[in-house]
Amino acid sequence: MMKRQPSLILICLVALSAIANAQVLKERAVTLMGSRFDITIVAIDGPTADKHIDSVIAEIARIENLISDWKAGTEVDQINKNAGIKPVKVSKEVFELVKRALHFSEITNGAFDISYAAMDRIWRFDGSMKSMPSKEDIKNSVAKVGYKNIELDSLTSTVFLKLRGMKIGFGATGKGYAADRGRALMESMGITAGIVNASGDLATWGKPPKSGAWKIGLTNPFDERSNVAVLALKREAVTTSGSYEKYVEFNGIRYAHIINPITGYPATGLISATVIGPSAEMANGLSTSIMVLGKEKGMLLMNQFPLYQCILVTDDGEVIKSDNFKGKLKKRLK
Template sequence: MKAILPVLALFLTISGSAQTLRKRTTLLMGSRFDISISARDSLTAEQCIDTVIAEISRIENLISDWKSDSQISEVNENAGIRPVKVDKEVFELTKRALHLSKISHGAFDVSFAAMDRIWKFDGSMTEMPGPEQIKRSVEKIGYKHIILDSLNGTIYLERKGMKIGFGALGEGYAADQCRAVMIKKGIPAGIVNGSGDMSTWGKQPDGKNWSVAITNPFHKDKFFALVPLPVNSAIVTSGSYEKFVIFNGTRYSHIINPVTGYPATGLCSVTVIGPSAEMANGFSTTIMVLGQEAGLKLLKNFPEFRCILFTDTGKFISSDNLSKKTIKSWQANRPK
């Protein structure tokens, strides 16, 4: 349901300040993670990167629905059978994902992992699946059948065949958790980027804010704007300009609506900026599915988050709390 696109480019500057910036790229949670740490010396920075990797691995072992021994896999294996007791951390993450499922009326659905993968976006699909096939593909999805018992700390999926999965939402959560761990350790600045789910804290060694360039999805060799991120913030982009199909003149995204089983249409990309990569991730996916009007209406209830949308026709739209003046200043500083 969620796709993170390589439309966010991180711009780093290194000066002769007292802080040293170290970077490392690795594969975690089935995705690429780029980790940048600013610390007093290289050894400290490298040790912190090791700590970040260990934290992401710890979270993956708890919530991955691909690892047979994870707590989420145990929940899925016992769908329609019995409730499963999980760690508080897993319970709370599921609770937040379930809340997002409810307020979006299923446009985001944490049980999307049970969806049949009938849509192909690798060039092999020559015709649309039939209506009945599409209907059957989402029969096992349904957040309303997820029962959370806060007293006993259990998760129960009422229907056999149901599954919950966090996908890229889990990457956003992991990025946020790593930021919290680093701040607690007194590390002044850094950024954890899980395939486009960026969680940042502090500033670069030269004192400037972390800056992220957003690519224009219709001109992938050009940047739309260079966004200076506030201290302790996150930015996430969801989109479909690299994976989509066109049937009868309609452009179908590879982000699927879990309610209808049909791909999202109308929007090409959504970039969300706010305090949490986990929530920004959830909102970017949700807005792609809901579309411009309903998506922006939902985000209005969360004023700490802002967004930029690109429609399928190439038009860009911003949320109400992101002024045209701000966007123009971002565009004025974009890389040439």
């Protein structure tokens, strides 16, 4: 259930912009959680903005040291090392993250599954694949995947993976959660505007200097020089899951790098799914799930979340939007 960095473009963002009331806008790019983060803060002066960017970085690093599945000693690493052996006591924060992920698994019937981390990497999207993996290899690749084998105990705050070799990972929601937390921290410290962009899992609040909203362009997956739409955001989040750079084709069928955790086969039918709403964590879970579910089932899922909007682009260029999306879109991109 891997997810590429979405193409979300911040329109007309400058690194430092002064206005009459002495506000400045500053942006810094850093590598955290194995991905690029772009942190933008509007503050009274440059040093204040830099100090608050440092605070966001520290918060994201703290989260990484809780939920990384590749760093030794994190709570998630301990859960994975004790799969099939014993339950692991975790912090309330990690317990609630796992609990929310399992809820997503239930409402999507497993199209979303944090135990995808145990999936064998038999699909390659670097141009080296010359033929389809065998049906047996595909079936075996997901043998250790299955959210129903994750056991939570709220009384002891423990997580137990029932099968040896099982693993969980927050590749589909962790960066969105970090973006949400960075925004919440800044709001609690009185910072009135900014963006935490976690490789495309983007949380905004307030507005930039000299503008009424943050302008975010959604890249056309068939032509990166143009946009599917330009969003005007205040306190919102937006994520895009897409397959237009990492895919393979066999017998005229396009197979995306986002893998269905139930079947082991790559998702087909959609080239991108963008979700807009209050939480980047939730939007990320929805966009990833929709890529696996496809347009019909994906739209049925979206109907359960009226605070969230979506824009889907199919492999053949059709553009589909949820009923509550009021912006202008082309009906077809190619």
